[in-house]
Amino acid sequence: MIELSPDQRHIASALFHRYPYLRGYVAAVLSGEMGTAFVDDVDNPTVGQLTLGWPHIFAGDATSRASEAMLREIPPQATLIGEDTAWTDAFRRIWGSQLVPWKRIAFSTGDWNLKTLMALTQRLPQGYTLKQVTTSTEIESLTRIVDWLVDHRNYPTPEDFLNRGVAFAVEFNGQIVSGCTSYAIGGGKFDLGIATRPDHQRRRLAQAVAARMVLYCIEHNIEPCWDAGNRADAGETEISAALAQKLGFTKPTPYTAYIINPDRRTSVL
Numbered sequence: 001m002i003e004l005s006p007d008q009r010h011i012a013s014a015l016f017h018r019y020p021y022l023r024g025y026v027a028a029v030l031s032g033e034m035g036t037a038f039v040d041d042v043d044n045p046t047v048g049q050l051t052l053g054w055p056h057i058f059a060g061d062a063t064s065r066a067s068e069a070m071l072r073e074i075p076p077q078a079t080l081i082g083e084d085t086a087w088t089d090a091f092r093r094i095w096g097s098q099l100v101p102w103k104r105i106a107f108s109t110g111d112w113n114l115k116t117l118m119a120l121t122q123r124l125p126q127g128y129t130l131k132q133v134t135t136s137t138e139i140e141s142l143t144r145i146v147d148w149l150v151d152h153r154n155y156p157t158p159e160d161f162l163n164r165g166v167a168f169a170v171e172f173n174g175q176i177v178s179g180c181t182s183y184a185i186g187g188g189k190f191d192l193g194i195a196t197r198p199d200h201q202r203r204r205l206a207q208a209v210a211a212r213m214v215l216y217c218i219e220h221n222i223e224p225c226w227d228a229g230n231r232a233d234a235g236e237t238e239i240s241a242a243l244a245q246k247l248g249f250t251k252p253t254p255y256t257a258y259i260i261n262p263d264r265r266t267s268v269l
Contacts, residue, residue: 001049001070002039006032012039015048015059021081021106021255024184024191024225025052033164033186034154040066052184053151055079055257062086068094080258091258102257104229105241110250112218117247120211123204124170130208133167133179141176142167146195149181166190168212170205178205180213189223194240207243214247224249229257 004011009030019026029035035052039045040060047060047067056078061067063086071094074080079102080091091099121130133139139158142149155161165185170178177200183193192213196205217224226244230236241252 004037009037012048024189027187027189028184031186053153058082062090076262099258100261106253107226107244107249108251112248117211120207129171142179168209180209191225
C-alpha cells in the first residue's frame with residue numbers, strides 16, 4: 001500500500017469518480033486538504049483507500065490480491081465503507097463474524113428552495129439565537145456538545161478550524177446548545193456535521209442551524225454533502241434523513257458501513 005502525498009492524490013481520482021457515499025469526505029481527501037490516500041500502484045492503480053476521521057473508504061477491484069493486502073493492514077475497530085457489494089464480500093472474507101453492520105443513508109444535492117431554507121432559520125423558540133461561530137471559545141463549546149463536531153483529526157486546533165472551516169450555532173442563555181459544522185472540507189464541498197445538546201432537542205434547533213449552513217454553501221458556491229448515520233441509534237439516523245430531505249437534499253440511498261470488532265463471536269450479517 002502506497003501513501004500518496006497531497007499533490008499526488010489525483011492519481012486516485014479515477015478510482016473514486018462519482019463515489020456514491022461520503023462525497024464530502026472523498027472530495028476533501030482527493031483535494032489534498034484533509035486525510036490520507038493510498039493506492040496499490042502509482043502508475044496503474046487498481047485499488048484505493050481514503051481515510052478521514054473515522055471511515056476507511058475503498059474503491060477499485062475488490063477481488064484482487066492488492067485489495068486483500070490493503071484490507072489486511074486495517075486496524076481493529078476501524079469502520080469500512082466499500083463502493084459496491086464486491087467490497088462487502090471482501091470484508092466478509094477477511095473478518096466474517098467480527099463485522100458489525102452500521103446502516104447509513106447517503107444523499108445527493110438538488111432541490112434548494114431559498115424561501116424554505118430562510119424560513120427554517122427563523123423558527124427558533126423564544127430565547128434562542130442563531131449565529132456564525134467566530135471564536136476559539138465557541139469552537140471548544142461545539143466540541144462539548146459532541147467531540148466529533150469539530151474533529152481534531154480534521155482540524156488539529158480551534159484556530160485551524162477558524163482559518164479553514166465554517167460553523168453556525170444556536171445559543172441559549174449565552175451557551176451554545178446546537179451546531180452545524182463543515183466536518184470535512186475540500187474540493188468545493190462541505191460534509192456537514194450537526195448535533196444538539198440532548199436537553200435542547202426536539203425544538204427545531206437542528207433544522208435552523210443546518211438550513212443556515214446550506215444557505216451559506218449556496219451563497220459561496222460550495223456543495224453541501226449529507227450522509228445520515230447514528231451508530232448507536234437507528235431512530236436518530238431516520239430523523240437525520242428526514243431533516244436532510246426537508247432541507248432539499250435528494251435521492252436517499254441506504255448503504256451499510258462495517259465496524260471491525262475482534263471481540264464479536266456471532267455473525268450478524
